[in-house]
Amino acid sequence: MEFFLGKTILITGATGFLAKVLLEKILRTQPNIKKIFLLIRAKDSESARQRFNNEVLEIELFRVVKEKVGGSLSLSALAEEKVFPVPGDISSGDELGIVNSHLKDQVLREVDIIINSAATTTFDERYDVAMSINTFGAFNVLKFAKKCSKVKMLVHVSTAYVCGQGSGILPERPLYLGETLNGNSYLDIEVEKKVIEEQLKELEAQKATEKEVRLAMKDLGIQRAKLHGWPNTYSFTKAMAEMLLLASKESLHLIILRPTIITSTYKEPFPGWIEGARTIDIFVLMYGKGKANFVMGDPNTILDAIPGDMVVNSILAALVHHANHEYSAPQELIYHVGSSFTNPLKANDIQKLFFRYFTDNPWSSKSGEIVKVRKPVFLTSMKGLRTYIAIHYLPILKVLKLLNMILFNYFEEKCMTVEKNINLVIRLAELYKPYLFFYGSFDDTNTERLRRATTKMNLSETLYFDPNCIKWEDYFMKTHIPGVVKYSF
Template identity: 30%
Template sequence: MPERVKSALQVELNETHEKQVDLKEKPVEKNNGIGIENFLHGKVMFIADATGFFAKVLIEKILRTMPGISKIYLMIRAKDKEDAKQRLKNEIVDVELFKCLKQKYGEHYEAFMCSKLVPVVGNVGTSNLGMEEDLASEIAKEVQIIVNSAGDIVFDQRAREFGWRNTYGFTKALGEMLIDKMRVEIPIVIIRPSGILSTYKEPFPGWIEGIKLVDPLILYYGKGMLTGFLPNPNNVVDLVPADMSVNATLAAMAKHVSMAKKAADIKIYHVCSSTSNPLVLEDLFTLIYKHFKSSPSIDSNGRPIQVSKMNFFDSMQDFSGQLWKQFANLPNQVSTTSTVSNTKLFKIIKVKEQAEYLGAIYLPYNFQNYWFDDSNVQGLIKSMSEEEKKKFGCDVKSIEWKDYIVNVHIPGLRRHILKEKGFSKM
């Protein structure tokens, strides 16, 4: 993006003792809040990676609660303008996530969406975002707010030469280093959500797109393909619903958009649960077990798949040994030359390799306990009015993990990812 975007606010995704007050002498002032609903009125926004999961939830929330926004430029990877328009229709306009807006605007829905959303061909991995220079300059003149939610999400590409476990964390860190150097020119807020899962409440519970963080484990376990895993069961797993991440992002933008003159300051918000509402891995797997015990998946023969409680292992060797016992409990039969046994052996090896692959991907995180300080988000919440807390709720303390995991997130996975018939309506 050209240097002209110097007034833009860039959002990078990556108990105190109170004095007693005599109310008769000094009335308590009403908290008018941050002004979240109005801060985008008439403004122009630019979103990188606009077809990503987080970006879609953000776009939906803005259009539903702040329709006064002038327009949103959506950077989309595409061959050309027509391809970008088609991706906008297929991956945003026609997506179920936006059904509340469809109900609100009816036959005028597509016209409303086209009046607010402007697709732009681009790619964060290329020079000048892969945008045409004239178009980039034109956009730079209009944009007041930039949201960058792009990232390299391939977790099995390593960056150990530079001291990082994978390219996801590495590229996020590089992005933060770069914008740190630019903060004198551009006011910046950094939002760091932890493991983003399905929506908690908005626009409806359980919407998800793509497989996130712990989801591969959930899906493999529900299919009976994973009965044990490697982590320390007492470690905290930091998860946060998508809509809470979006609400915190909007609140942070609203709070800092009026502080443009303090460009040298930079605020980092950890949208996370490990400190304020921790969930340990053993409890998570217990909740997963409870869900599939009461609502089992169905195998190819139409029979319910029975699950048992998750076993935890200290080493990859023990984990691999357990996988062989699980899938090849009759080793003599597996070694026969029959077609059935050979087919079974191939499936056993494939599933074992997939499970070991999962183990290797999660291994760097399994035996270290991470806690993230969310005091800035808690302070942000205190700045919000009661009405804003209702409309832009982002307090992870309000999450009831049992209900969310058992009745919201896993059913959302089974409906939106697995397309299971029994979960076609929620």
């Protein structure tokens, strides 16, 4: 792609899943790129380089590019030439926490494009932490971009779920300052900032422990999100980021990508790579390991999944396309990257595939015990979940506690494990409830226009991101679930 010839890119959130897939794709397919600056949380340049080597370059994701360039030494040499880790933090002000003045000046002078993928994706993150990274961190990236002498485009990776618990066809529309999803209140981001400050002061006056502060700030985030119509802290703080960016972008070309549930790679650099348990994969872990034999949700709910490499390709396609097409209307700068509109996948279909996979490929524990799974049960309410727990979990816990008393705490660890599993299941059910009872599909008119543009530029093979090509049964049975088992179990 000629567009990347001689270009310099700054990527934030560089040690995250999506940024790693993006970096790999660029290194493997764009040899003419000039530089890639990676913003990494670290105390100095040496620590940033060490994190980059350990957490990025040495992972299996880079196996293909390593083979392409001729081994580990050649990959290291390529990285030394093209990739420059920058110690910093988007939550540390509009200079992104870059304290090395020489390095900061170099970035400000040389960068052509900024891709902001930094975020905390925990649904119930501490409100102060989520605001500092997801909302004000994104705003800091925008302010930094305005200081750069050459930057013309900023790509901000958001989430499709800024829509909250919408239903029907959800348009690629912008979010504006002050608007809420329930219409019952006015959203003032400065007020939200003061609410956080006051709560922290109050907790400090009460001499609250670190744990008490953490729990209080988590609760505050959920409360404030629900007050304005969002289901959780993550989607709420990401929505506020979009509002700030659109209100303040001025002449900067801002592109907002809204991926849905990001899953393992579909094709590149190889199928099935994933890092950590992401959303639906938490159930894969619990079910495959025999920790839970049920899923809460509506069997007809559409779970909108999209492979990570397709999200990365949509980012690159947007950059190439918008380099030659200036759009001023905000709604033309927003892209839903998902599958629900054109290739929907129901929760019931996924549940059947999980059952088939782990029946044919049962998990073996460390002790060699084979985990036999049963067909998962769908529970359609929190009441149903608590009833299920009362029937299937509590009797086991009562017996263990009784034996524990008789045998002098011999089963103490098992008791704690069962109690921990019960609490985890309830917590996860509450957090994921909005997505397991979701009745919307994401309109992708802009994204389809982008796909057509890549076809005209003869880039549809290089930058594939059409979910219609995914055969969900093959993808889950042969790619995604095996990938989760390999990389996350």
